[in-house]
Amino acid sequence: MTTPTPPQSQLQAVAAEVLAHARETGIRATVTSLAQYAGITRPTLYRNHPGLVQQFLADAAQSAAELSPRPSRSSSNDELRERNTRLREENRQLRLHLDHYEEHIRRLTIENTRLQAAVAGHVSDLSTHRHQRMINDIR
Structure with missing residues (x-):
């Protein structure tokens, strides 16, 4: 029905x-x-x-x-300009951070290389020590 x-x-x-x-x-x-x-x-x-x-x-x-009235063309352009300005500043800040991190990586690489060279003279190679020990155990 x-x-x-x-x-x-x-x-x-x-x-x-x-x-x-x-x-x-x-x-x-x-x-x-x-x-x-x-x-x-x-x-x-x-x-x-x-x-x-x-x-x-x-x-x-x-x-x-x-x-919800539509924004006028000029206000839309103003919003885009403000957004572009904000994005440019953010991009500048990110590039600055990148430069700082590059410098830190460079310093760490130099320090790592220096430490490896200093330690290389004082540390014996374990693989040769193990090999020699195996030979002695077999005898």
Whole structure:
């Protein structure tokens, strides 16, 4: 059994309520939400009240445009300039960090080479010691 379609005046009141709720919450008003509030299916709404649906969609689009106005071209350009300036500064800071890390790596490499040379004269090679020990154990 199908649910009877509410009269046009009742649907207009429900549509106004859905649009008001959408404005208050910032949530987009949809035909699906209108159908749910009215207690009917979307296809029934489209089939029996196409003019109401078109008016509802136009009103919903206008409400959405009022809630989020598009930025002007100049403000968009200003935002891009600010972003580029911020990114340039960040890039400069990263390059500075990179230079510092390169210098640290250079110093560590020099110190490592110096330590290896100093230790090389004082440490005996364990592989030859192990080899000699194996020979002695075999005898």
